[in-house]
Amino acid sequence: MTTQLGRQGSDWWRGAVIYQIYPRSFQDTNGDGIGDLKGVIERLDYIASLNVDAIWLSPFFTSPMKDFGYDISDYRGVDPMFGSLEDFDRLVEAAHARGLRVTIDQVLSHTSDQHPWFAESRASRDNARADWYVWADARPDGAPPTNWQSVFGGSAWQWDTRRCQYYLHNFLSSQPDLNFRNPEVVEAILGEVRFWLERGVDGFRLDAVNFCTHGELRDNPPRESSAEGFLGVRPDNPYGFQLHHHDKTQPENLAFLEKLRALLDEYPGTTSVGEVGDDDSLGVMAAYTQGGKRLHMAYSFDLLGERHDPAFLRDTLTEMEARIGDGWPCWALGNHDVTRLASRWNAENDAAKLRLYLAFLLTQRGSVCLYQGEELGLPEATLTFEQLVDPAGITFWPAYKGRDGCRTPLPWAAQAAQAGFSGGAPWLPIPEAHRALAVDRQEADPAALLHATRALLAFRRTQPALxxxxxxxxxxxxxxxxxxxxxxxxxxxxxxxxxxxxxxxxxxxxxxxxxxxxxxxxxxxxxxxxxxxxxxxxxxxxxxxxxxxxxxxx
CATH class of the missing domain: 2.60.40.1180 (Golgi alpha-mannosidase II)
Incomplete structure (x- = not known):
């Protein structure tokens, strides 16, 4: 399946504004409290009215949802809670009809432990997929093979009694890492990407793409001070106590990215944006996008923290410009993994500040990702422990409240039941404070942030220099x-x-x-x-x- 829009304008992505949709919180059409693909279709006119160039859909694939879709059990299936492949095809067609390109999340470094590949791999040490995941023997004392830590806390190794070996998981223990040192794995993953290219998608946001390859099974050295932490990781998480020399961002990953780019180049007009998290994230962004042989663009967590004074912003961006050469950055001030911008940068109910931050984002060199709700100025939702569903929040409570606060449903109508999001009880509660910022309220107020967002995005389109x-x-x-x-x-x-x-x-x-x-x-x-x-x-x-x-x- 291809469409005319999706195969025209090979460099449309350069300077594009991509609107991120978290499907389960965007619009529910069947009353189960979870947003779906039909809901995205229903709201495409609203998205197009923002004057963005593309949408990015967070995962909608078949999944046990232990990490809310970032644990995939079928790369080619739409999870029934979101709809069907036919719904996805209709979404692509409807988006293209409105001049919107469609990019989708791809989680390549790991799968769910319920993926058929892993079920076969763990069954024995000599089956056809035995080496498709990263397996290693215990140390003589039974300890894990290395001291590597999981992003979600604790060892990155999980003991499996079927094989009597450990498997690597950089995230949840239910998210085993694929072995990209195996050529069969690389070809299989490229086949999963090709499946969606054939369905007409215009690009991919690549989750944690610098985690695809691991290094030698050697212990990571400690940081001189664990208080230094790690970019994007809280000081209460032992993941930040190490220098991650061996468990990610390996040179071999560049060869995989070149193969991925070669595949995308078979489909003119498609693109890729990689998420990278590393001590030297700006250097990784540069290496992953330079030369036109790897990713089209990449983004990091450098602008997704709390610091936002102009000196810090200028220093970060100046360093990026000095290092990236002919590469291309993608910038974001918010997404589904971090505290909402209005709360993180001290701008709750402060339209002037939020307009300034939007202008800052839209005047930098690079492409832009705009997370749903930023056009409304939504603050972080405050939830009780009993309301949390995010495994990271549950693990690190109370020092960290998790990611649920930025994932609550979008408020469409201030006075409607469930703020117009659903006819049933939503999967996360909708804060009362969000109702005052609902779409219908802002549509009726010419001074609202929503109108300012549209105006600035429309203006930017007319300025080639921006x-x-x-x-x-x-x-x-x-x-x-x-x-x-x-x-x-x-x-x-x-x-x-x-x-x-x-x-x-x-x-x-x-x-x-x-x-x-x-x-x-x-x-x-x-x-x-x-x-x-x-x-x-x-x-x-x-x-x-x-x-x-x-x-x-x-």
Whole structure:
């Protein structure tokens, strides 16, 4: 199955805005309290109205749901709770009809322990798939083969009494890691990817893609101080106590990514974005996307933490630019694994801050992932322990509340039962605070964040420099992040005020406001001065001949 849209515009992904849908929390159509593919189809007009370029569907595959779909038992099946393959085909067709491309999650590094491959692999040491997963003998004292830790806490090795060996699981013990050192595994995985390419998908978001290969079975060294933690991992999790030299991000992974890219290149117009988590995540992003032979783009957790001062943001992005070369980044400020942006960056019920953060995201060089609910400014939901279903939250409570708080159902109608999400009791409760931010409320309020999001996304589409241009950062002054974008003769100046105080800065004399800019772009450029209100946003055009003006570098 292919469609015309899905096979046109081979570089559509470069600078694209991809709207992430967590299907079980988007829209339920059958009253079971769980969102489904028909619900996504029902809301495609809303998604298209946001002026995004594509959707990313979190896993909807057949799964025991111990990690809510990231534990796959059938790569080619739609779990009945989400619908059917026919529903998926209709979704792709309906999305393409609206100019939306469709990307889907692919979890390649591991499967569910209920996958038929694993059932056969664990049955004996000499069956056809005995070496399809990472098996190892115990140490002489019965201990696991190495000291490697699971992201979800505890040893990354699970004893199996059928084979009397340990198997590797970097996540839950019910998520055994595939052995990518086995060529048969690589070919099988590529076959699963090809299945969805043939159904017309436009791309893949690759979960934990740097976990696909493991190194020698040697102990990881400890960190000098466990208090340092690890990017994206809390200090109460022993996973952060180690330097992960041997259990992930191995050089052999590059060869697999090249094979994956070669497959995608057979289907012009398709793309890939890899999720990477590593001590040197920016370096991995660069290595995985450079040269046009591996991933099209990659993102990390660097902007998904709590720190968001302009100096930190500029330093992170400047380092990325210095290292990525001809590679291409993808940036996100929120997703299904982290505390919602409005709460994490201290912007609950603060539309000015949220507009600023959106403008920051949309003016960087790279593609963008926008998580469902960010266009509404939803804060993190506060849940009791009894309401949790996320295994990570249950394991690390009370220091960590898990990921359920960012996964609660989207509120569509403030006064409707279950906020218009479902006719039945939802799988996670809908906070009352979210009702005030429901879609119907914001549709009726011209000043709402929803309208600002649409306006800024529509404006960005008309500015080639913001979509595909080069970037240059200037010094941060008085909490104002200054940068410029340039592409094929268009040069734009961008200033973002992260302060709650008005700021005035010197600016190039030739800077002129853009007539097409929406009202939320509220800075003023006059006679070589830039004035910004608290959390203000300024974008101006400036001729290339003025590129050496040093006003911003004072």
């Amino acid at each position: 979509v595909k241009g080069d970037i240059r950062y200037h010094p941060v002054r008085d909490e104002v992040l200054c940068l410029e974008r340039a592409y094929q003769g268009q040069r734009l100046l961008v200033a973002l005020n992260f302060s709650d105080q008005a700021r005035e800065l010197p600016a190039p004399q030739a800077a002129r406001p853009l007539d097409a800019a929406p009202e939320l772009v509220n800075g003023t450029w006059t006679n070589g001065r830039l004035r910004l209100p608290p959390h203000g946003i300024a974008i101006a055009r400036c001729p290339q001949s003025d590129a050496e003006d040093t006003s911003w570098d004072v």
